[in-house]
Amino acid sequence: MYNERVMKEFQNPQNVGEMADANAVGTVGNASCGDIMKIYMKIENNIIEDVSFQTFGCAAAIATSSVATSLIKGKTVEEALKITNAQVVDELGGLPAQKLHCSVLAEEAIKAAVNDYLTRYVAENK
Amino acid sequence: MKRIYLDHSATTPVDEEVLQKMLPYFTGKFGNANSMHGFGQEGAYAVDESRRKIASLIGAKPNEIYFTSGGTEADNWAIKGMALKMREKGNHVITSSIEHAAIMSSCAQIAKEYGFEITYLPVDGNGLVRPEDLRAAITDKTVLVSIMLANNEIGTIQPIKELAEIAHEKGIYFHTDAVQAVGSIPVSVTDLGVDLMSFSAHKFYGPKGVGVLYIHGGVKPTKLMTGGHQERTMRGGTTNVPGVVGMAAALEKAVNNLDENYVYIKKLRDKFVERVINEIPYAIYNGDKEKRLPQNANFAFEFIEGESILMSLDLAGIACSSGSACSSGSLEPSHVLLATGLPIEKAHGSIRFSFGRDNTEEEVDYVVDKLKEIVCKLRAMSPLFCEIKGETKNV
Numbered sequence: 001m002y003n004e005r006v007m008k009e010f011q012n013p014q015n016v017g018e019m020a021d022a023n024a025v026g027t028v029g030n031a032s033c034g035d036i037m038k039i040y041m042k043i044e045n046n047i048i049e050d051v052s053f054q055t056f057g058c059a060a061a062i063a064t065s066s067v068a069t070s071l072i073k074g075k076t077v078e079e080a081l082k083i084t085n086a087q088v089v090d091e092l093g094g095l096p097a098q099k100l101h102c103s104v105l106a107e108e109a110i111k112a113a114v115n116d117y118l119t120r121y122v123a124e125n126k
Numbered sequence: 127m128k129r130i131y132l133d134h135s136a137t138t139p140v141d142e143e144v145l146q147k148m149l150p151y152f153t154g155k156f157g158n159a160n161s162m163h164g165f166g167q168e169g170a171y172a173v174d175e176s177r178r179k180i181a182s183l184i185g186a187k188p189n190e191i192y193f194t195s196g197g198t199e200a201d202n203w204a205i206k207g208m209a210l211k212m213r214e215k216g217n218h219v220i221t222s223s224i225e226h227a228a229i230m231s232s233c234a235q236i237a238k239e240y241g242f243e244i245t246y247l248p249v250d251g252n253g254l255v256r257p258e259d260l261r262a263a264i265t266d267k268t269v270l271v272s273i274m275l276a277n278n279e280i281g282t283i284q285p286i287k288e289l290a291e292i293a294h295e296k297g298i299y300f301h302t303d304a305v306q307a308v309g310s311i312p313v314s315v316t317d318l319g320v321d322l323m324s325f326s327a328h329k330f331y332g333p334k335g336v337g338v339l340y341i342h343g344g345v346k347p348t349k350l351m352t353g354g355h356q357e358r359t360m361r362g363g364t365t366n367v368p369g370v371v372g373m374a375a376a377l378e379k380a381v382n383n384l385d386e387n388y389v390y391i392k393k394l395r396d397k398f399v400e401r402v403i404n405e406i407p408y409a410i411y412n413g414d415k416e417k418r419l420p421q422n423a424n425f426a427f428e429f430i431e432g433e434s435i436l437m438s439l440d441l442a443g444i445a446c447s448s449g450s451a452c453s454s455g456s457l458e459p460s461h462v463l464l465a466t467g468l469p470i471e472k473a474h475g476s477i478r479f480s481f482g483r484d485n486t487e488e489e490v491d492y493v494v495d496k497l498k499e500i501v502c503k504l505r506a507m508s509p510l511f512c513e514i515k516g517e518t519k520n521v
Contacts, residue, residue, distance in 0.1 A: 002437075007437075007441070010434070010437065011438075011441060013507070016506070016507050017506070017507075018512055027509065031470070031471030031474070031510060032470040032471055032474075034431055034459065034471075034474040035431075036509055036510065037509075038509040054507055054508060054509035054512055055507055055508070055509070056429065056430065056431055056508045056509055056510050057431050057434065058431050058433035058434050058437075059433060059434050059437040059438075061431070061434075062434060062507065
């Protein structure tokens, strides 16, 4: 059902876990749909210095979380906002049709975390 | 890598002795059982023998056994055939909310295309239908009740005899889907008192592609499969002679060894359940503890999702199945678990393990050890688990 790349990423996901000193957190999805993605970021000087995730979901949800967080590590906030679900799917070499929503969730989780950062930034600099 | 099969409710391997009995009917004795010549008569004789054998093993008469392509066809025939036959009398069918998809979709079809009203009886937290609910649901338009004997996901065994009596008091026909039960627990149509019963060979170490609809003498559902004169003109289509021979041989072996297999498989299952309950926190044992198939164990592992557990077990060589929506491609998780009142997020994290006669205690230990590692690893990734972790150490 999944290609080797997806299975490899699922078995050995990168950037897993809570981040104590995160200054941006985004959570999307809900348990009743079977998917929750929570992305933590440490952003300094507009650069995503560190990123991690916690995911409740299927193998595809875990693999997309891993790939999406790897894609934005070290990138600027603007670059991270340009990441699309299609890029996440490409990076994984494809996903089964019924699993494409996982990649959408990853894109949304990144945006949610960045928005959290921007909201805090605006609040702090008022 | 060592491979362990714990998905016997999905299908079983064909027993070697059963296969040997089937093989001649693919080659030397290949005749069409409907042909008048010697080749055909060899097949016809084997089918008659098999029909007699199967009938006696379930307490039926030979002319009450109708061979089909499997459990799904038998269920379709029972529901649609009886509904269409009885539509002049009434347009109400009663079933349960935890039936197999073959029953569910047949009921949905007669509702949509023939205007039937369907009552889906609720179940209690263990998956049991309450007889009083059936009694209350019956109207003067009710023509058929169909309740499964044992559930495919949680193994709950229904009080079919009592339910059938309630239907019969009102002169209503009763069908049971016994696909999961036949070969695992004692099943007799006379003891149960049912009018129709579906079962399938590949669930008891027989071949795929062959099943039976038992139809009590005098009951006449409308034909679903029209064609030749097979099955006393009730079901057209060239008889699957090797399949029928295999089904009879497999059922004979299953029934003859039923007590021994029941005790052995139940012992494995009970050991597994005990270890999981004792060693994996936040594991909910779904289904009834007592009124349950010996092979079935179904757990919800809280805070994680079923498909990721299933895939991780598969990578460790362990095959089981999931009530998760993600493994089925739909968005809703198991309708069975939801009907028992299990919250949706817990239904997403449910896994079925179904044991067989070839499993061993060592395999049970290996699976529990792997399962512990996997659940732990996935929980470490879960934002839901993180939220409650403060109060639980060493999980």
